[in-house]
Amino acid sequence: MANTALGTALRHWRDRVSPQAAGLPAGSRRRAAGLRREELAQLAGISADYVIRLEQGRATSPSAQVVEALARALRLTRDERTHLFRLAGLAPPGPGTVPRHIPPGVHRMLDRLDGTPVAVFDAAWNQLLVNSLYTALMGEGHDLNGVRRNFLSPNTRVRDTPESRDALQAALVADLRRTAGHYPDDPELRALIADLRRHSPRFAELWESGAVGQHESARKTIDHPDVGPLTLDCDVLTVAGSDLRLMVYSAEPGTDAADRLALLGVIGTQSLVGEQPR
Structure with a gap:
């Protein structure tokens, strides 16, 4: 089943992060102020094709490491990061695990x-x-x-x-x-x-x-x-x-x-x- 809620959230969060805020050159001829899929992939250390499949709901089970990397790249708050884990069908990291969220x-x-x-x-x-x-x-x-x-x-x-x-x-x-x-x-x-x-x-x-x-x-x-x-x-x-x-x-x-x-x-x-x- 396509995970459309996860894809919708990723697109929303990607659109609100400017390339300048992520330390990337703005470039020219941009249709939107937010990150391109290729830029999000670069920041998260995953392939652009995988970002596309996540946003389209064709990739339904990202690993905890991928979700953590996406949360950092998208500069999510702690609550947003928790929500992203749950959208991905994963339990958010508990208090006994090393914190990896960057405020x-x-x-x-x-x-x-x-x-x-x-x-x-x-x-x-x-x-x-x-x-x-x-x-x-x-x-x-x-x-x-x-x-x-x-x-x-x-x-x-x-x-x-x-x-x-x-x-x-x-x-x-x-x-x-x-x-x-x-x-x-x-x-x-x-x-x-x-x-x-x-x-x-x-x-x-x-x-x-x-x-x-x-x-x-x-x-x-x-x-x-x-x-x-x-x-x-x-x-x-x-x-x-x-x-x-x-x-x-x-x-x-x-x-x-x-x-x-x-x-x-x-x-x-x-x-x-x-x-x-x-």
Whole structure:
């Protein structure tokens, strides 16, 4: 049976999001102010054909991951996100699962910080949203979980010492253990921890130590292929009431790093080399 209610809701929400608000160029010869289906597909990380089939009611059982991605791309409120899950025939995530909803205020904050590299992670360090300068700084990648990247495929742009790597890994594991205590019913979180314990002896060792904490800040040097080395402060801020993490990179004013970061903002994402973010 065609799910026309889901398709109607998606079209309505798509029509009210401007491309500028979603960080996309407006282009020309647009018949409507809202997002095109291709643009929604790009933001949600799914195919345009699948968006069409959802809107036409020919795709009736989207996964929870697809629904979550659509909710983020459409900048839905918490109540609208819950409604979207129910239209898709899914139970909204419960209180024992890691929150992945991005409030509209966080979207607006990223819109206003276009000169600062910013990424949004959930409490399990799954990357949910980044701005273009963060992508230009850190590169694009396929594994969007920050803990797994650090243990299994670290970013070659970040200049590490053995001491700084050990400290970062210990902080991330302690933070993940804290998250596991807060969200004991999240199956994706349990699978992530099991996968890391199986494939990383270092993670397993740190996990067995039982440390609990919160990863908050660091100072990193990023060797960028186009603008050279940038030594930046990396601060992790928690969004009250949602447990989202905002990772913000900033340079001390008047330094070479500040000049290079400004240059990177001009270059944009034209020179991405396909490395993984961190």
